[in-house]
Amino acid sequence: MRARGAALGWPAVAGVAGALVVAAAVPFWFSSYWVTVGIDVCVFAILGVSYNLLLGRIGLFSLGHALLFGIAGYMVANLTARSGLPLLPAAVVAVVASAAVAAVTGLVAAGVRGIYFAMMTLAFAQVGFVLAETDAAGFSGGEDGLAMSGIPELININVRQDALYWLALGTLVVVLVVVAVIRASAAGRLWNAVRENDVRAAALGIDVRRQRVVAYSVAGALAGVAGVLFALSVQTVTPSTMSVGITVQALLITVIGGTGTFWGPVVGALFVRTSTPLLDELADTGFVQDMSAPLERAVTSQPLVLGVLYILFVLFLPAGVVGAAAQVRRRFSRAPA
Amino acid sequence: MDGGTAVTLFLNGLALGAILFLLASGLTLIFGLLDFVNFAHGAFFMVGAYVFAAIAAEGGSIALAFAVAIAGGAAGGFVLERVLLRRAYGNELHQFLLTLGLGLIITEIVRIIAGPNFQAVRELEYLGGNVSVLGGSVQEYRLFLIALGVAVFLGMLYVLRRTRIGLIVRAGVEDPSMVEALGTNVRRGFSIMFAVGTALALLAGAAAAPYYGGAGPALGEEQIVLAFVIAVVGGLGSYLGSALAAVSVGLLSSYAAFYWEPGASLVPVLLMALVLLLRPQGLIPQAGARI
Amino acid sequence: MPDAPLLALRGLKASIGPFRILEGVDLELREGETLVLLGRNGAGKTTTLRSIMGFVEAVDGSIELDGEAISGLSVDRVARRGVGYVPEDRGIFSTLTVEENLRVAAPPGPVWERVLDSFPVVRERLGARAGELSGGQQQMLAVARALLREPRLLLLDEPSTGLAPAVITELVETLRALQSGMTLLLVEQNLSVARQLGQRFTILEEGRTVASGPMRELTDDSSLTERFLALGGAEQRA
Numbered sequence: 001m002r003a004r005g006a007a008l009g010w011p012a013v014a015g016v017a018g019a020l021v022v023a024a025a026v027p028f029w030f031s032s033y034w035v036t037v038g039i040d041v042c043v044f045a046i047l048g049v050s051y052n053l054l055l056g057r058i059g060l061f062s063l064g065h066a067l068l069f070g071i072a073g074y075m076v077a078n079l080t081a082r083s084g085l086p087l088l089p090a091a092v093v094a095v096v097a098s099a100a101v102a103a104v105t106g107l108v109a110a111g112v113r114g115i116y117f118a119m120m121t122l123a124f125a126q127v128g129f130v131l132a133e134t135d136a137a138g139f140s141g142g143e144d145g146l147a148m149s150g151i152p153e154l155i156n157i158n159v160r161q162d163a164l165y166w167l168a169l170g171t172l173v174v175v176l177v178v179v180a181v182i183r184a185s186a187a188g189r190l191w192n193a194v195r196e197n198d199v200r201a202a203a204l205g206i207d208v209r210r211q212r213v214v215a216y217s218v219a220g221a222l223a224g225v226a227g228v229l230f231a232l233s234v235q236t237v238t239p240s241t242m243s244v245g246i247t248v249q250a251l252l253i254t255v256i257g258g259t260g261t262f263w264g265p266v267v268g269a270l271f272v273r274t275s276t277p278l279l280d281e282l283a284d285t286g287f288v289q290d291m292s293a294p295l296e297r298a299v300t301s302q303p304l305v306l307g308v309l310y311i312l313f314v315l316f317l318p319a320g321v322v323g324a325a326a327q328v329r330r331r332f333s334r335a336p337a
Numbered sequence: 338m339d340g341g342t343a344v345t346l347f348l349n350g351l352a353l354g355a356i357l358f359l360l361a362s363g364l365t366l367i368f369g370l371l372d373f374v375n376f377a378h379g380a381f382f383m384v385g386a387y388v389f390a391a392i393a394a395e396g397g398s399i400a401l402a403f404a405v406a407i408a409g410g411a412a413g414g415f416v417l418e419r420v421l422l423r424r425a426y427g428n429e430l431h432q433f434l435l436t437l438g439l440g441l442i443i444t445e446i447v448r449i450i451a452g453p454n455f456q457a458v459r460e461l462e463y464l465g466g467n468v469s470v471l472g473g474s475v476q477e478y479r480l481f482l483i484a485l486g487v488a489v490f491l492g493m494l495y496v497l498r499r500t501r502i503g504l505i506v507r508a509g510v511e512d513p514s515m516v517e518a519l520g521t522n523v524r525r526g527f528s529i530m531f532a533v534g535t536a537l538a539l540l541a542g543a544a545a546a547p548y549y550g551g552a553g554p555a556l557g558e559e560q561i562v563l564a565f566v567i568a569v570v571g572g573l574g575s576y577l578g579s580a581l582a583a584v585s586v587g588l589l590s591s592y593a594a595f596y597w598e599p600g601a602s603l604v605p606v607l608l609m610a611l612v613l614l615l616r617p618q619g620l621i622p623q624a625g626a627r628i
Numbered sequence: 629m630p631d632a633p634l635l636a637l638r639g640l641k642a643s644i645g646p647f648r649i650l651e652g653v654d655l656e657l658r659e660g661e662t663l664v665l666l667g668r669n670g671a672g673k674t675t676t677l678r679s680i681m682g683f684v685e686a687v688d689g690s691i692e693l694d695g696e697a698i699s700g701l702s703v704d705r706v707a708r709r710g711v712g713y714v715p716e717d718r719g720i721f722s723t724l725t726v727e728e729n730l731r732v733a734a735p736p737g738p739v740w741e742r743v744l745d746s747f748p749v750v751r752e753r754l755g756a757r758a759g760e761l762s763g764g765q766q767q768m769l770a771v772a773r774a775l776l777r778e779p780r781l782l783l784l785d786e787p788s789t790g791l792a793p794a795v796i797t798e799l800v801e802t803l804r805a806l807q808s809g810m811t812l813l814l815v816e817q818n819l820s821v822a823r824q825l826g827q828r829f830t831i832l833e834e835g836r837t838v839a840s841g842p843m844r845e846l847t848d849d850s851s852l853t854e855r856f857l858a859l860g861g862a863e864q865r866a
Contacts (some may be wrong), residue, residue, distance in 0.1 A: 059430075061430060061433050108610075108614065109613070112613065114429050114430070114433075115374050115429065115433075115573075116569070116613055118433065119565050119566075119569060119609065119613070120609075120610065120613055122562055122565070123562065123566070123606040123609050123610055124606075124610070126562050126602065126606050127603060127606050127607070130599050130602045130603060131599070131603075134598065134599045244558055248437075248441065251434075251437070255434060294449060294450065297449045298446075298449055301445055301448075301449055303441060303444075303445040303448075304442060304445040304446065304449065307438055307441040307442040307445055308442060310438045310441070311435065311438040311439065311442065314431070314434045314435055314438060315424065315435070501731075501735070504724075504728060504731060504732060505732065507721070507723065507724060507728075508721045508724060508728075508729075508732045511721050511722065511723055511724075512719055512721060514683065514703065514719075515715070515719035515721070516732060517702070517703040517704045517707065518681060518703055518704075518707055518713045518715075518719070519707060519732050519733045519773070519774075519777065520704055520707040520708050520733070520777060521704055521732070522702070522704040523704075524702075
């Protein structure tokens with residue numbers, strides 16, 4: 001049983017606590033630019049956790065995760081800017097909205113085979129994206145996006161970044177605790193069974209459809225949380241929050257980090273979201289400047305580098321970074337695995 | 338809406354349907370026979386559009402552009418299947434993940450080589466003018482597209498119905514194990530089928546470039562949804578179904594877009610949702626396909 | 629001097645996924661013979677046929693056709709070595725016509741004439757869509773199709789399943805007319821059909837061979853049927 005810190009022994013707990021302290025101290029050591037990156041990492045780690053719940057736990061492959069992310073963002077923007085609702089209630093409503101959309105999608109699509117489910121989610125996300133871009137339903141402000149209002153000065157990113165960072169980090173910790181509880185619970189075991197062999201699970205009496213809808217709703221809520229935090233950090237919600245690109249980020253984070261592992265999404269988010277700023281720094285180095293132009297572009301292209309890495313992981317290291325690390329650790333410790 | 342506009346919309350819809358048919362038929366062929374989901378299919382389409390833009394944009398030979406697209410697609414598809422994709426047979430999730438990543442990489446490589454901007458296709462040397470049909474005005478090239486779509490459709494129909502290869506493909510779509518038990522190695526045909534499917538995707542892209550006005554990196558992303566919609570609505574693995582669905586979606590989109598611009602994007606998606614809810618096996622169900 | 633067997637299985641073990649189905653099957657089939665493979669549901673009869681054909685990989689043991697090992701060969705290779713297969717669900721391509729079904733096996737030629745002579749039902753309905761045929765007609769089609777390849781060894785998995793008694797009679801007659809020139813490995817639950825067609829038998833239980841011998845032993849000795857085949861008398865209808 002892999003509950004959080006399954007080896008509930010000293011090293012694991014100390015390690016986690018240490019990492020948390022280091023993470024919380026980031027605003028003291030780094031420039032505001034990197035703190036902003038940190039906020040982004042936390043947001044996408046939550047999104048990754050949400051996606052991992054689907055892909056790695058209940059075994060649902062979604063191509064439309066962006067919808068759940070973006071809906072929360074647009075919801076909170078609409079409620080604060082147009083309806084004048086204070087931030088906190090607006091945020092709660094937004095998260096519930098994401099969960100609701102997920103529940104509906106799940107009810108419609110949960111009984112069908114993997115490829116059809118993926119297509120349905122993609123289709124719905126596309127609808128959302130088009131509606132957001134054209135503002136056909138009146139909730140998006142079109143291509144320019146919709147600006148939030150009512151953000152307290154404490155977490156206004158234009159004023160200071162550290163409080164928002166700690167909020168994001170704290171939310172991530174809460175989300176991780178929630179997921180740890182789920183993993184250890186009966187529901188978590190049921191979901192594992194469904195993922196491994198849904199036919200056998202059904203034969204064992206598990207209501208596969210219902211579990212899928214529940215799991216999808218929970219994942220939706222988590223994606224909504226990420227969406228709200230994201231809206232807070234960018235302050236203007238644009239159609240790109242519902243684009244395929246977001247779903248791809250979630251997928252990259254999950255797979256590179258390690259599908260189905262607990263820490264995978266966090267590691268993956270760290271990796272994927274810091275890669276752009278890091279690659280930018282790499283582009284400025286003399287080593288890269290000396291390369292021929294196409295090669296230089298190739299080496300500094302985040303999508304390409306990550307894409308190649310992703311394929312390598314899919315082919316050779318399906319357990320992701322976390323899984324690979326676990327394998328290495330097992331190999332070096334003589335203790336029975 | 339007057340008669341002339343109706344005719345124009347009708348012909349435009351058919352032209353769009355032709356493009357969609359070319360695109361989706363490759364996908365449905367690969368899925369029907371190989372039971373393989375290829376998310377990189379949209380990226381192949383995009384590459385085809387760029388091939389056209391590179392060769393025929395400034396008045397170069399359209400035939401050459403098409404030939405290169407087909408040959409390149411066939412070769413590329415064959416190699417890809419052999420080297421990379423056959424590792425994922427039988428594991429659906431693996432196929433999703435692998436082909437999605439492949440599509441990302443291909444898109445990005447094209448973006449790096451050709452730049453992130455839309456490459457416009459300027460005046461075509463032939464087929465560039467407009468023609469008046471039954472009161473409506475339509476671009477010559479679009480009539481050509483319709484003809485191309487019909488030609489490919491009839492050609493493939495002939496291969497499927499009248500040749501031994503077509504027979505094996507049709508039997509293999511339904512029950513590949515039984516075909517093997519009757520002495521024919523289906524697996525060797527997979528590489529060829531993949532090559533054909535990929536070539537069709539590139540041809541579709543090349544043919545579509547003048548229709549969309551050019552080539553851009555985002556082309557693949559938009560079209561992959563459409564391709565799957567067509568394949569699903571038509572019935573995954575059903576060749577006739579994909580033709581029927583492509584024409585339907587093309588016409589519906591054309592008319593819907595006239596009244597409401599987002600309609601062109603929304604109609605196919607809503608159609609797919611409806612089909613998946615009410616008749617998941619598609620318009621023309623394919624025996625042997627699993628829902 | 630006894631001929632070497634055309635087909636020999638020794639100690640065959642096979643698994644499907646994590647489940648071990650065959651625990652050690654021994655079987656010998658001489659040329660020109662009809663051997664019936666018997667046993668309860670789940671004993672491993674179908675898996676044995678599928679192992680011979682190459683659909684299931686052998687974990688241990690050997691499969692030899694005419695002295696040559698064929699275990700490990702791909703299905704199409706086994707088929708080209710002269711093994712024909714009619715699965716339990718018949719494996720008809722329902723969207724193809726009857727004629728097209730036959731064509732998958734072999735292009736039209738003199739063999740067609742010979743085979744269709746024995747299967748007038750199939751000849752009558754060449755243009756029909758195979759999915760529209762009745763169960764009995766489909767069974768005839770499946771056997772005719774397999775015969776078009778002139779196999780040295782034909783594997784038949786429960787051909788009488790789901791057929792009306794009159795149709796079964798017709799099927800048995802057709803097979804009896806053919807069997808003198810062929811080697812047949814027949815899986816059957818229907819003991820009457822087994823007795824009419826089989827010259828020898830082998831009984832499987834829980835993936836192992838538990839008994840073997842000439843068919844007359846099965847008819848004479850009811851203790852065998854009781855011990856290994858009886859399922860509350862349901863199969864005693866004979």
